[in-house]
Amino acid sequence: MMKLLTEIEFNIKPLEEPQDETSPQKSNILLNGQITAAAIEGIVLEACIKWHDFYLVFLTDDIPHEDMLHIHLLDHKLKTLDSATIGGMYTTGNFTDVELVAPNRVNFNFIGGTRWHIDLLSHPQRCLPIISTPKGVYKKSLFSRHFKISGEPLPETI
Numbered sequence: 002m003m004k005l006l007t008e009i010e011f012n013i014k015p016l017e018e019p020q021d022e023t024s025p026q027k028s029n030i031l032l033n034g035q036i037t038a039a040a041i042e043g044i045v046l047e048a049c050i051k052w053h054d055f056y057l058v059f060l061t062d063d064i065p066h067e068d069m070l071h072i073h074l075l076d077h078k079l080k081t082l083d084s085a086t087i088g089g090m091y092t093t094g095n096f097t098d099v100e101l102v103a104p105n106r107v108n109f110n111f112i113g114g115t116r117w118h119i120d121l122l123s124h125p126q127r128c129l130p131i132i133s134t135p136k137g138v139y140k141k142s143l144f145s146r147h148f149k150i151s152g153e154p155l156p157e158t159i
Contacts, residue, residue, distance in 0.1 A: 003101045004051045009034060011049040011056065016040060025071075026062060030079055039079035042086075043071040047096040050107060052121050055082070057107060057148070059096060066093050070111050072119065074147045082125075083147035086139045087111055112137065117152035 013028035014036060028046075030039045043060025047070070050057040054077040061068050069088035073081055088094060094112035101107060105121040125145045134140055137154050 002053070003103065003105070003107070005099065005101060006049045006051055006056075008046070011046075011051075011058075013041070013044070013046045013060065015044040028060070030075075032079075037079055039075070041071070041073050041075070041081065042084070043073075048099050048109075050099075050101065052105065055121070057119070057121065059099075059109070061094075061096060066091055068093050070094060070096060072148075072150070074121070083145075084141045085134070085148075085150055087117065087137055087150070089137055092137075112154065115152050115154045117150065120149045120151075122147050122149065 010033060012031040014031060015026065015028045025042045026044045027040045027042055028044050030037045030041065041058060041060065043062060045061045045063045047059040047061055056075040058073045058075060060071045067088070067090055069086050072085045072087070074083045076082055092112050097110045099107065099109045107119045109117055111117055125147050127144060128146050134150060135152050135154065138150050140146070
C-alpha cells in the first residue's frame with residue numbers, strides 16, 4: 002500500500018551548520034513533528050510516500066537554474082537504502098503531478114515536462130550503471146538498486 006504523507010507526518014529541517022560550497026545541502030528528518038538524527042540530501046521537501054515500511058522522499062535544492070531532484074528510499078529506521086538525483090547544470094525543473102500507481106509505481110513530472118516513473122522493488126537488484134539509468138539520472142550506489150527510474154528526457158532546445 003502506498004500513501005502520500007502530509008508535512009505533519011514527514012517533514013525536513015535544513016541543517017544550520019555551515020557546509021562548504023562543494024557539498025550538497027542536507028536536512029534533518031522530522032517524523033510526526035519530532036526531529037530525528039537522520040539527515041538526507043536536499044533542503045526543500047517536494048513529497049514523501051510511505052510504501053510498506055519504507056519512505057520514498059523527493060527533495061530539491063532551491064537553486065534557480067540548477068535545481069536537482071534528490072530521490073531517497075529510506076527504511077523504517079530512516080537509513081538510506083538507495084538514492085538518485087535527476088538534473089544537470091543549467092536545468093530547472095518543477096516537481097509536479099505526483100501519481101501513485103498501485104502496487105509499487107510513482108509517476109511525476111520534472112525538468113522540461115518529462116514524465117518520470119519510479120518502480121519500487123521488494124528486494125535489491127543488481128544493475129549496471131550506464132545501462133540502468135536514463136540520461137540525466139545519477140545514482141550513488143552504482144551496482145545495486147532498490148528502485149528503478151525510467152523516463153525519456155526531451156532534447157534540450159535553445
